[in-house]
Amino acid sequence: MNTQLSDLMHRDVQDLTPDLDALTQAARRRGLSIRRRRQALSTLGAVAAVAVIAVGSTQLRGSADSSRPAATAPTTPAPTTQASGTTRLSGEATAAGLRDLLGEVVQGRATSFAGQDSTVSYDSYGELRWFPADGSGFSDVGLNVQPGFESRIYHCQAWQVACTVTRSGGAKLMTFEEVTEVAGGKGIRVTADLLRADGVRVVASATNGAELPANKWHITRARPAFTAQELALVVGQSWWGPRIPAELQREGAALPGYTDLDSDRGDWLDGSPTAKPTP
Amino acid sequence: MAEAPSLDEQPPGSFEEFVHATGPRMYRTAVLLCGDHHLAEDLTQATYAKVFASWGRVRRADNPVAYTRTVLTRTWLSHRRLRRTTEQPVDDLPDLPAPHPDPGTRLDLVEALSRLRPEDRAVVVLRFYLDLSVNQTAQLLGISDVATRKRCSRALERLRSMLPDLDLEASS
Known part of the structure; x- marks a missing residue:
């Protein structure tokens, strides 16, 4: 057989057709959700800007007239929510949960929260940048939660460094490192990959810097800030699953500067065709 | 092969018409990218959701199909974060x-x-x-x-x- 690749591609998928009515309806629903989120964010931004301006101008007045106390920022009461219960795991809740767990292992602070989730597969992803309290360089840490994993073979492969596989009570845990030779050193990503007996897979990884496009790295430290064993503790937290405590969602909603990795706003439409892809 | 008529040179009418005209090809592209029908369905849906969210701009764009194709590819590359350690190249x-x-x-x-x-x-x-x-x-x-x-x-x-x-x- 002497087949052109292009022809073969077309032939292999030509019979696949999605349910277009269902696709349209689902896309509309998700699209409306994106619009609502944008509107909420722009409203929040406007309110925050007003508050900053108000506080700034009041403090300026206060400093000019030392006899008057400087005003403090108005506090907004937290929205009332149900005290208990669970909710669907989201990207922001994943990032919040990850932050909480990492803080129990290594003292420090987190920035650059981001994540994404899927309403079809119920997968969720959260990431953050962790700055250890000892002042050493940051680590980028990410965590995937993937419910409904029927099976997966856990065995170490040649490219995995310091790889271990352990099995316990129907669960499988694999830890390993990926090492990338780059200018100025080695980019290291340490990973803990847990498949629980209930089919929920939780994977966490931490780097020794920032992994950049085109296989480049900005190395900030010799080793990631978290060991494989510490990441194993993180993925072993029982709350990870398709539904999580509502409190975690509330924490996620309050994450400062959270970025939805799927929120492509199409801004690049009006800009250069080579604008930076998202993300 | 029964591909939908190209919308490359003409502005789309409604969002529904646009999805019906371009959806099959986008979905097939998604299958080739994902290698997984379930994930391809999600990717296609996420793509059109973004298109819908910016529909006013998209329909006025020079090439709405190219825009959608770009969203699909970029969303897929972004989506890979979810399964980063699942699919080890x-x-x-x-x-x-x-x-x-x-x-x-x-x-x-x-x-x-x-x-x-x-x-x-x-x-x-x-x-x-x-x-x-x-x-x-x-x-x-x-x-x-x-x-x-x-x-x-x-x-x-x-x-x-x-x-x-x-x-x-x-x-x-």
Whole structure:
């Protein structure tokens, strides 16, 4: 057989057709959700800007007239929510949960929260940048939660460094490192990959810097800030699953500067065709 | 092949019409990128959700289909974060199972594509399924023409090993 690749591609998928009515309806629903989120964010931004301006101008007045106390920022009461219960795991809740767990292992602070989730597969992803309290360089840490994993073979492969596989009570845990030779050193990503007996897979990884496009790295430290064993503790937290405590969602909603990795706003439409892809 | 009529040169009417005209091709592209029908369904839905969220701008764009195609590819590359450690691209061909000797049960193309590095796979799908030029592919992925050619060459080399009966010379 002497087949052109292009022809073969077309032939292999030509019979696949999605349910277009269902696709349209689902896309509309998700699209409306994106619009609502944008509107909420722009409203929040406007309110925050007003508050900053108000506080700034009041403090300026206060400093000019030392006899008057400087005003403090108005506090907004937290929205009332149900005290208990669970909710669907989201990207922001994943990032919040990850932050909480990492803080129990290594003292420090987190920035650059981001994540994404899927309403079809119920997968969720959260990431953050962790700055250890000892002042050493940051680590980028990410965590995937993937419910409904029927099976997966856990065995170490040649490219995995310091790889271990352990099995316990129907669960499988694999830890390993990926090492990338780059200018100025080695980019290291340490990973803990847990498949629980209930089919929920939780994977966490931490780097020794920032992994950049085109296989480049900005190395900030010799080793990631978290060991494989510490990441194993993180993925072993029982709350990870398709539904999580509502409190975690509330924490996620309050994450400062959270970025939805799927929120492509199409801004690049009006800009250069080579604008930076998202993300 | 019963492809929907091209909307490249004419502005779309309603969002529904646009999805019906372009959805099948976008979905098939998603299947080639994902190698997984379930994930492809999610990717296609996420793509059109973004298109709908910006519909006013999209329908006024010079080429709404190109816009949607770009959203699809970029969303997929972004989506990979969710499964980053699920799909480990295999760099060393010896790690791959040898192609089955019986042509009747040869390795499926979609499966072979799924064994490429995602970035390489994107180049192959854009070039050979969507028939984009090297320059168009490079612009969509935000990489140089040289990098595009390099990825394409690397991908074809791997596909050639997995699908020895494929005429890749003519394709490239």
